[in-house]
Amino acid sequence: MTAPTCVWDLKATLGEGPIWHGDAVWFVDIKGHRVHRYAPATGETSSWDAPDQVTFVAPRVGGGFVAGLKSGLHHFTPEMGFTFISEIEDAGLDNRPNDSTVDALGRLWFGTMHDGEEADSGALYRLEADGSLTLHDAGICITNGPAVSPDGKTFYHTDTLGKVIWAFDIGAEGSLSNKREFFRLAIEDAWPDGSVVDAEGFVWTALWGGRGAIRISPEGQIVQRVELPAINVTKPCFGGPDLKTLYFTTARKGLSDEQLAAAPLCGGLFALPVDVAGQPQYEVRLDLR
Template sequence: MNAKTDADANADAAATAALLVDARNLLGEGATWCARSGRLYWTDIEGASLSRYDPRDGSHVTWEMPERLGCFALCEDEGTLLLGLASRLAFFDLATGDLETIVAIEPDLNTRVNDGRCDRQGRFVFGTKDEAALVQTIGGFYRLNRDLTLERLPLPAPAISNSIAFSPDGATMYYCDSPTRQIRACEYGADGTIANDRVFVALADETGVPDGSTVDADGGLWNAQWGGERVVRYDAGGRETARVKIPTAQPSCVTLGGALLDTLYVTSARADLTAEALARDVHAGGVYAAPAGRTGVAEPLFQGSRRRG
């Protein structure tokens, strides 16, 4: 009998995810584990809400948002989140629900904020998507710096930005324009410079498009593949090393969390599914979990501060 490869071992360890929260989100996204509090956050974009789940007692809290919430980041200030709302970035006070707008995003375009993550230097990197029925590449990728200045990154304009993640050392940025079915990578300097933009992975499966991603401590990229009922792990060279079945049609975003950062949490969506599909996919829009067989990296905190006075 042949010895198992590293990929085989990981596939066995995390072969199928189980339903964790029957959230019934229209468009669950933004899975983010807060290592500081031991809680899982995510957004229902089309439901215009933010959720927090504590796996220690099963408690689930939801905040209604004034507009759709595309993405968000944990902040150095523990009681604050940085929100990527559809039209703007804002600080959100978890205790009071107060919002403080930072900057409007693409006010002259029919776009909204979509995917986003902090880089290892504590700056928020995010992208937008076209809102038109015939989606075009009119969006952009941006970085909110620690001093709250906004800059557009020199990356190709996306139709639907996704898969933003950073290698453990912060030197590689991953991102995608989902309709291309390619995940890209580029060199990402500590000073924010970008170079050597290239294709990292081109999806070979007939189903599924790349959606949200996270990285593990070994440098592997975990990607939720919308329409493919799966999360796939790629090593730093772009080789598939593990595949987790998600028993719902539209997995959307992933994070590694839990006490040891070794649980894979996956959001999903029920938007755009027909009545017949929903009858078969009864937990669409739920949050799923599986042992990853790998250890994650604590989510970076946004280092910028709210304006006072």
């Protein structure tokens, strides 16, 4: 396997949430309050300011993106910016959304987390087409890595500080049951961050503090580890015409001047060719009135 390449050295404070949509990688800088787009065919880069912390963007059937901000869910388009849709939780919790995924039926799954990374106030939600939210899991400080298996039967959800990835069975109507431990990270000074599942059902998980990512079998065993020249790797996504390029977002948040001097590409966007393709990026089914 070739080494990952930094394709955009943008030095994001907290790069997160990459997705492949419209022949480009879309991602966010949560603490930088920006949405970014990178088009690999041309190398073109674009950025848009957000009104507050923007944590994910997910393409929507009918156009634009559903965006998670600390203030709630928004509809985002590059032309019109951000339009408020609804609140997520009581502002008194001091929570914000974090990671997200869209399943093959167009349902958006996302977690919330305590913005100060102290209280176990985070939860996992599913967004319905009518805009309502269904609560599925709770009591987590930093939620991460929602992802779905290719057959649509297994859902993965990460407790970053607990260093565990949970698996659930998905019911026909989107219910989650049979919560069980899928994987527990035993690497010192590293925490499981965002995840994505490839076409063979293997889970790729970014390692915050771990300078790379791991590929985990459906049985919960590490089968591959890749290293990046960045300390805090936040999330992978599959892109390219054949979905055989892994893109990784990274972060500079929490690193000392000495660490940044030794790893100056922290906060960049990286690309890595892989042998096994990913799943398509599905679009959110959400009625906007």
